[in-house]
Every structure is written in structure tokens, then in C-alpha cells.
Amino acid sequence: MTSSLELSxxxxxxxxxxxxxITAVQDMSFNVAAGELVAVVGPSGCGKSTILNxxxxxxxxxxxxxxxxxxxxxxxRPEVGFMLQKDLLxxxxxxxxxxxxxxxxxxxxxxxxxxxxxxxxERMKLAEFAEHYPHQLSGGMRQRAALARTLVIxxxxxxxxxxxxxxxxxxxxxxxxxxxxxxxxxxxxxVLITHDLNEAVIMADRVVVMSGRPGTVVDDFPIELANxxxxxxxxxxxxxxxxxxxLFDTLHLENEAx
Amino acid sequence: MADTSTQIQAGAPEASSGATxxxxxxxxxMRGALSAMGSATEIAAILAVGVVxxxxxxxxxxxxxxxxYIIPTFSDCMAEFGRMWQRxxxxxxxxxxLIASVIGFVLGGLLGAASGYxxxxxxxxxxxxxxxxxxxxxAPKVAFAPLFxxxxxxxxxxxxxxxxxxxxxxxxxxxxxxxxxxxRDLVNLARVYSMSRLTIFxxxxxxxxxxxxxxxxxxxxxxxxxxxxxxxxxxxxxxxGFLITYGEGQANTAMVFNAIILLTxxxxxxxxxxxxxxxxxxxxxxxxxx
Numbered sequence: 001m002t003s004s005l006e007l008s009x010x011x012x013x014x015x016x017x018x019x020x021x022i023t024a025v026q027d028m029s030f031n032v033a034a035g036e037l038v039a040v041v042g043p044s045g046c047g048k049s050t051i052l053n054x055x056x057x058x059x060x061x062x063x064x065x066x067x068x069x070x071x072x073x074x075x076x077r078p079e080v081g082f083m084l085q086k087d088l089l090x091x092x093x094x095x096x097x098x099x100x101x102x103x104x105x106x107x108x109x110x111x112x113x114x115x116x117x118x119x120x121x122e123r124m125k126l127a128e129f130a131e132h133y134p135h136q137l138s139g140g141m142r143q144r145a146a147l148a149r150t151l152v153i154x155x156x157x158x159x160x161x162x163x164x165x166x167x168x169x170x171x172x173x174x175x176x177x178x179x180x181x182x183x184x185x186x187x188x189x190x191v192l193i194t195h196d197l198n199e200a201v202i203m204a205d206r207v208v209v210m211s212g213r214p215g216t217v218v219d220d221f222p223i224e225l226a227n228x229x230x231x232x233x234x235x236x237x238x239x240x241x242x243x244x245x246x247l248f249d250t251l252h253l254e255n256e257a258x
Numbered sequence: 259m260a261d262t263s264t265q266i267q268a269g270a271p272e273a274s275s276g277a278t279x280x281x282x283x284x285x286x287x288m289r290g291a292l293s294a295m296g297s298a299t300e301i302a303a304i305l306a307v308g309v310v311x312x313x314x315x316x317x318x319x320x321x322x323x324x325x326x327y328i329i330p331t332f333s334d335c336m337a338e339f340g341r342m343w344q345r346x347x348x349x350x351x352x353x354x355x356l357i358a359s360v361i362g363f364v365l366g367g368l369l370g371a372a373s374g375y376x377x378x379x380x381x382x383x384x385x386x387x388x389x390x391x392x393x394x395x396x397a398p399k400v401a402f403a404p405l406f407x408x409x410x411x412x413x414x415x416x417x418x419x420x421x422x423x424x425x426x427x428x429x430x431x432x433x434x435x436x437x438x439x440x441x442r443d444l445v446n447l448a449r450v451y452s453m454s455r456l457t458i459f460x461x462x463x464x465x466x467x468x469x470x471x472x473x474x475x476x477x478x479x480x481x482x483x484x485x486x487x488x489x490x491x492x493x494x495x496x497x498x499g500f501l502i503t504y505g506e507g508q509a510n511t512a513m514v515f516n517a518i519i520l521l522t523x524x525x526x527x528x529x530x531x532x533x534x535x536x537x538x539x540x541x542x543x544x545x546x547x548x
Contacts, residue, residue, distance in 0.1 A: 056450050076450050088447050092465045092542050101461075102451045133542045153451070 002189050003069040003079065003156035005032040005055065010064035012050050024050045026214035028064070032157075032206075037183065037190040037228070039200035041247060042210030048193045050215075052159045055191065056082050068157065078105070081155035085162040087146040089134040095145050096121060096130035102153040120148040123182065140171035147179060157189045164199065176203060176231045184229045197251075201243040202231035209250050219250045330512035335519075338512035346501070346513075355486055355497040356524050358414060362421025363482035363528060367475055369422065370429030375467075377430075378437025379459065395431065399423045400488040407493040417489020417497070424485040425478040432474030436467035469543065472536040479528040483521055498524075 012025045024047035032038045040048055054061050055068075057076040066073040068080070081102070089098045099117040108116075121127045124144045134142055143163060150158055163179070164172045180203055183190055194200050200207050201223055209219035223243055227233045234240055316332040318324075326334060342348040377384045402423060406416035440463050448458045490499025498517040505513030 053446075056446075058446055058449060076452055078452055080450065082447070082450055084443060086443060088441075088443055090444070090462070090465065092468070104461075105452050105457075135542065135544045 002034045002187050004034045005157055005189055005191070006065075006067040006070075007031070007051070007055070008065045008067065010051070010054065010061045010066065012047065012054065012059075013062045023214035025061075026216045028210075028216050030208045030217055030220055032189055032191060034069075034189055035187050036205045037192060037203060038206045038208055039192045039194055039204035040208045040210060041194060041197060041200045041251070042215060043212045043251065044195060046210045046212050047215035048210065049161055052082065052161050052191070052193055055157070056080050056159055078153065079156040080159065081150040081153055081157070082159040083146055083150045083161065083163050085166050087134070087139075087142040089142055089145055089149075091134050094131050094133055095126060095137070098134065098145060099149045099152050102149055106153070116152055117148070120152040121145075123151075124148045124178075138171075139167050140175055143167065143175060144178065147182065151182065151186055151188075154186075155188060157191070158183070160190065160192045162194055163192075165194070165196065173232060177229075179203075180231050181229045197244050197247045198235065198240075199231075200247065201225075201240050202234040203228075207243070207247065209247060219246075221246070327509050327511050330515060335512045335515050338510070339516050342501075342513060342516060348501075351497050351501055352520055352524075354414075355483075355490065355499065355521065356527075358417055358421065358486045358489075358497065359482045359524055359528060362418050362485055363425050363478060365418070366422040366425025366482070367429055367478055370426040370474065370478070371433050371471060373426075374430045374433025374471075375437065375459075375464070377434050378463070378467075384434065384438075391427075391430070395427045399427075400485065403488050403492040406489075412493050412495070414494070414496075416493065417486050417499075420489045421482050421485030424481045428477040428481065429471070429474035432470040432477075433467055436470035437463060440466045469540060472532065472540065475532045476529060476536070479532045480525055482528060483525040487521055 008029050010025055010028045011023065014022045014024055016022070028051070030038070040051065042048055053059055055066055055073065057066075057073050057080070060074070068077070089095075090101065093101070096114070096117050099120055100113050103113045103116060118127060118130065121130055124147060126141060126145055126148065129137060129141065129145075134145070137145065146163075160179075164175055167175060176199065192200070192203060202225075204223055205228065206220070206222045208217055210216065211218045225234045225237055225239060225243075312332055319326075319329040319331055330338070339348075377387065400420060403416060403420045406419045410416050410419070444462050444466070445458055448462050453461065486497065487499040487502075490497035491503055494500055498521050501517040502514050505511070505517065
């Protein structure tokens with residue numbers, strides 16, 4: 001249950017009400033192999049989220065093609081899951097009902113839906129909070145519930161848009177490890193959008209670096225570190241620092257800080 | 259509810275709930291006792307203020323030689339209340355106003371909410387109609403009462419219409435506002451799950467709008483009584499509003515006082531009915547503890 005993803009010469013131009021055009025992404029191409037976790041990093045406003053919205057089918061690129069398993073994307077499709085910095089849990093639903101949300105468009109009995117949601121919550125160690133409401137949970141627990149909702153539909157591809165950036169440092173570490181394990185177990189293809197260079201290196205198989213607006217690919221290299229399921233162990237390896245330095249240099253952060 | 263949430267949030271994300279639960283249990287009785295003491299003194303103070311006001315009402319006007327037809331004392335009003343109950347069919351008038359308020363509120367609420375949701379679904383119609391809605395919203399709705407009497411005569415239709423009209427707008431405006439401010443990311447999430455426009459409306463937009471709908475309903479509940487009262491003041495021979503004009507004609511100030519008090523009671527009943535429904539429906543919202 002996993003698919004490859006290909007972005008081929010994507011350009012996205014937005015036109016505002018007054019008729020001004022903004023090119024968010026220009027002639028951008030990269031591939032994600034089946035089961036691979038690719039991190040996309042870049043300066044803020046470089047169109048990272050635009051890419052995600054095009055892959056999820058929320059809107060079409062102005063030119064170029066998005067291919068999932070060789071098939072062009074037209075509109076939203078059920079095998080793509082997505083997750084944002086905001087947990088997007090519905091406050092009026094209990095946690096288990098939130099997890100069931102994505103299954104409600106699928107043909108299955110109420111009992112099966114509940115069973116699948118509970119299995120997913122058990123995997124996230126949230127089973128005892130199934131009947132709680134989102135406001136009763138901590139930020140880290142809510143984000144785990146959001147991952148449960150994303151994975152319960154058994155997606156082939158999941159798109160993560162800065163899912164850890166709103167969390168405190170400690171929760172972030174715990175959750176990164178949790179996500180890395182869960183995603184590896186599920187074996188899904190994953191695109192992780194992040195502005196955290198360290199996070200990109202410790203979680204990904206490969207990193208795609210984007211330039212400022214209009215966004216385009218300026219670097220694309222594999223991360224050859226062991227233990228993809230343990231970001232914490234990876235962060236302690238000396239080579240991890242080398243990769244972060246490479247990202248740092250590619251993005252010209254030194255010049256910006258000066 | 260609030261207590262469980264603080265317990266969980268206070269614990270580290272990965273801490274076992276058992277440990278945090280225990281801490282919560284230890285803290286709770288003390289906090290409970292403190293708040294109970296606080297509320298006991300508060301209740302005493304509230305009652306004391308009430309007693310002082312009633313005593314001032316009872317003894318100040320005679321002491322200052324204010325005649326009864328200007329300010330009847332509390333006991334005058336109570337005596338008049340008994341007389342109205344026996345002679346003037348007070349229960350009938352009270353019931354008539356109460357029923358008109360409830361029916362007007364429910365109809366106005368339903369129409370206001372339905373219009374709000376419909377306009378919220380169509381950007382075009384919302385833009386086309388919003389200047390007119392604004393105009394009507396500013397127009398003093400109660401001024402329509404004489405017009406409705408000219409059109410429909412001295413029956414209960416004019417007062418119902420005024421009530422529906424005054425209740426309608428705050429609810430419409432609140433619902434429309436909430437439809438415009440629904441979280442786009444939630445809608446996108448539902449779209450990624452391939453949900454239809456109607457499903458998104460039902461599962462995302464309507465639940466998101468409920469806090470605003472209830473804010474509108476609360477305003478509507480207090481306005482409903484005003485609508486009915488104006489309708490009854492202007493024409494007709496039933497209801498507490500009618501008793502006000504009737505009492506005025508007889509220089510029976512105590513009757514006017516009593517009618518105003520009973521109208522307030524109806525307003526409070528409606529308001530608390532809405533607040534109770536809101537508490538049940540919106541149980542999932544975090545309430546600030548003060």
C-alpha cells in the first residue's frame with residue numbers, strides 16, 4: 001500500500017483580485033519513490049504549502065503535472081492523507097469520532113469504522129482518551145490523534161506540513177520518533193514540509209531544497225544515515241551535522257543573518 | 259469537565275494519566291471548599307442587596323411623600339398583583355404574552371438561521387443582498403407595529419410579526435458571519451476526504467457556526483419580549499403589553515409596575531432556556547474559570 005509521487009515541471013501562478021500575478025512555484029520537479037520520506041525545506045513564502053495543496057489535489061498547477069503512481073492528479077483522491085501544523089481536530093467530536101471522520105465517506109459499517117479507529121488510537125497510545133474531547137488533550141496528544149485520523153484511511157501517500165512546529169521542544173522530539181516509527185511501520189510514501197533543517201535531516205531519506213519565491217528546486221540529495229525510525233539517535237551522529245551544514249549553506253543563511 | 263482538562267494538560271504529554279489523576283484528586287477538595295465558601299458569601303451578598311432594594315422601595319416613597327400613583331410601594335404592587343390575578347385574568351394575559359414570545363422567537367430564530375445559512379452558501383447572493391440586510395437591520399423594527407395592525411387588524415398576527423422581525427436579524431447576521439469565518443483548512447481537510455459540498459456544510463460549517471448561532475439566539479431571546487410588548491402596546495386587548503396601556507388609562511401605576519415585572523420574568527425565562535440549551539449543545543467548548 002504505497003505509491004510513488006512525481007512532480008514534473010510544476011509552475012503555479014496566483015492572480016489576486018486586482019489582477020496582479022504572483023508566481024509561487026516555478027518549473028519545479030522532484031520525485032518521491034514508493035515508501036520514501038522526502039523532506040522539503042526552503043525559506044518562508046517559497047511555496048512549500050502550495051506544492052502540498054497541488055499534490056493533495058486541492059488545486060491544479062498552472063502548468064506541469066503531478067503524478068501519483070504514474071497517474072496524473074485531477075482533484076482530491078482518497079489515497080492521499082494530509083496533516084498540518086494545526087491538528088484540525090473537530091472540537092465538537094470526541095477523539096475517536098475525529099479519527100472516524102476520514103472513514104465516513106467510505107462504505108463500511110459503523111462497527112467496522114469504530115473498530116478501525118480504535119485500532120489506530122491504540123497504536124498511537126491514545127485508546128484511553130477515545131471519548132475525550134480535543135480541548136482536554138495536550139498539543140502533542142492532539143497531533144498524535146491527527147496522525148491517527150490521517151493513517152486510519154490507509155493512505156498511500158501522506159503530506160505533512162510542518163506538523164511539529166507548534167510543539168514545545170521536548171514534545172517535538174518524542175513525537176518525531178513516534179511519527180518516524182509509525183510511518184515506517186505503515187510503509188507509506190511521505191512528503192514532510194518543514195523549515196527546521198535539523199528535523200529534515202533526522203527524519204528524511206532525502207531532502208529537497210527550495211529557493212525563495214518563485215520557489216524552485218536548488219538542491220536534492222539523499223540522507224545516508226542509519227536508523228530512519230529513530231530521529232533522536234540520528235541527530236547524535238556526526239554526519240547529521242554535515243548535512244545540516246550543507247542545507248545551511250545552500251539556503252545562504254549566513255548572508256541573511258548578517 | 260474543566261477539572262479533567264486541567265489535569266491532563268498539566269501532565270507531561272507522555273506521562274501516565276494515573277499519576278496526574280492522583281494529583282488532581284488531591285487538589286480538588288480544597289479548591290471545591292474554597293469556591294463553595296466564596297459562593298456562600300456571594301449568595302448572602304446578593305440576597306442582602308435584594309432586601310435593601312425592596313426595603314427602600316417599600317419605605318422610601320412614603321417617607322418622601324411620593325404619592326402612590328407615582329411610585330406604588332412593594333406591598334401596593336403585591337396587593338394589586340392579587341387583585342389582578344382574581345379580577346383581571348392575569349394568568350391569561352401572562353400566558354398570552356409568553357406564548358407569543360416563544361412562538362415569535364422560534365419562528366424568527368428558524369427563519370434567521372435558515373436565511374443566514376443560505377446566504378452563507380452563496381457568495382453572490384450575500385454580496386447582492388447585504389446592503390439591504392444592513393438597511394433593514396438598522397431600521398427600527400418595532401416602528402412597523404402600527405403598519406402591521408393596519409394590514410392585519412387587532413389580532414395576534416401583528417405582534418407575532420414584530421417579534422419575528424426583531425428576532426430575525428441578529429440571528430441572521432451572527433450565522434452569516436460564522437459561515438464567512440469557517441476555518442478554510444477544515445474545509446480543505448474535508449475536501450481531501452472527498453466530501454461533497456452538502457456533507458461539508460453538514461459536518462463542518464453547521465457545527466462550526468453553533469457558537470455564533472447561540473450568541474444570536476441569546477440576543478433574540480431578550481428582543482422577543484420587546485417585540486411582543488410593542489405589538490401589544492400598540493393594539494389588541496390581550497397580553498401584558500395591553501395591561502400596561504390599560505393600567506395607564508386608569509392611572510393604576512401598580513398594574514403597570516406588575517406588568518413590567520412579569521415581562522421581565524418572561525425575558526429571563528427565555529434567556530435561561532437558551533443558555534441551558536447552549537450549555538448542553540456546546541459542552542465541548544473550554545469555559546474560562548473565574
